[in-house]
Amino acid sequence: MQRDQAKPMSSEEFAEITGVSRETLASLDQYLALLRRWQTAINLVGPRTLTDPWRRHLLDSAQLVQYLPNDADDIFDLGSGAGLPGLILAIVSDSKVHLVESDLRKAQFLREAARVLGLPVEVHAARIEQLPARCANVIVARALAPLHRLIDLAFPLLKADSICLFLKGQKLQDELTEARKSWRMSSQSFPSLSDPSASVLKLWDIERAPLHRQ
Numbered sequence: 001m002q003r004d005q006a007k008p009m010s011s012e013e014f015a016e017i018t019g020v021s022r023e024t025l026a027s028l029d030q031y032l033a034l035l036r037r038w039q040t041a042i043n044l045v046g047p048r049t050l051t052d053p054w055r056r057h058l059l060d061s062a063q064l065v066q067y068l069p070n071d072a073d074d075i076f077d078l079g080s081g082a083g084l085p086g087l088i089l090a091i092v093s094d095s096k097v098h099l100v101e102s103d104l105r106k107a108q109f110l111r112e113a114a115r116v117l118g119l120p121v122e123v124h125a126a127r128i129e130q131l132p133a134r135c136a137n138v139i140v141a142r143a144l145a146p147l148h149r150l151i152d153l154a155f156p157l158l159k160a161d162s163i164c165l166f167l168k169g170q171k172l173q174d175e176l177t178e179a180r181k182s183w184r185m186s187s188q189s190f191p192s193l194s195d196p197s198a199s200v201l202k203l204w205d206i207e208r209a210p211l212h213r214q
Contacts, residue, residue: 009055017193018062020092027091027117028058034116035082038109044082060194061085062092064140064165067190067202076100076136078128078153079144083110085167086140090119095138100124100131128153135159142167147175147201151183155206164203167192172199182209 015025032053038044049056061084068075072095077086080099087110090097099114099121101107107125114121124131136157141150147166154164168175172189179185185206192198 008052009059011054014054014059014062017059018065018092020062024092028088030117031083031087031091031113032058034109034113038112042105042109044106044109045084055194057082057084058088060167060192060198061088061142063193063200064089064167065093067165067200068093068095068138069163072138074098074136075138075140076131076157078139078141078150080110080123081106081142083113085142087113087119087121089140090114090121091117097121098124098136100126100128102127129156131157133157137162139164140166146178147172148179148182151179151185151203151206155208158206162204164201164206166201166203168199168201169195170197172201176201180209183207184209 011025011029035044036050039050045057064085075086075089075095076098078100080086080101083099086097086099089095099110101110101123102125104125107123110123114123133156137159139154139157139162144150145153147168150166176187183206186204188202189199190202192200
């Protein structure tokens with residue numbers, strides 16, 4: 001269904017697309033209120049994006065739910081920032097989510113949001129490289145790094161059957177071409193619900209290319 005991209009998305013439109021309950025919608029609204037309050041002190045998101053937050057942030061994050069395995073647990077959101085997409089996934093799903101954010105002020109926001117919203121998330125105020133190996137069933141990331149660098153960061157955390165879900169922009173094919181110089185992987189991309197020029201990228205069976213094995 002085509003929607004007017006110039007008009008900000010309402011919470012009602014978000015609920016129509018995602019099918020979330022009234023209680024979930026109320027939690028998301030509460031999250032947005034916290035985000036706006038903390039944004040005055042910490043640059044959590046681009047200020048212009050808050051003119052259309054239900055589309056730019058909430059729908060962009062929540063759309064990942066449909067690609068999660070049925071038994072998804074131990075979801076790690078790398079470079080979580082404002083909790084996008086990890087905190088939103090914790091609100092709209094029953095999965096255990098780990099929010100990884102090395103910026104201590106942003107980590108403080110994530111902990112406060114989790115406390116206020118009553119979410120069983122775990123906040124890791126640490127660098128991604130400091131996480132234990134083979135700890136993640138699902139890895140998600142949004143606007144963190146080019147794909148080849150994302151895979152570098154994610155690979156030590158992956159179990160044998162883990163998947164990655166990355167929100168990527170219009171340069172996805174270029175990034176895939178570059179990443180395949182160093183990595184072998186299975187991949188599938190899906191059109192983004194929030195931005196016609198963006199995609200959701202799913203990766204699995206990731207391994208180093210022969211010349212790059214260590």
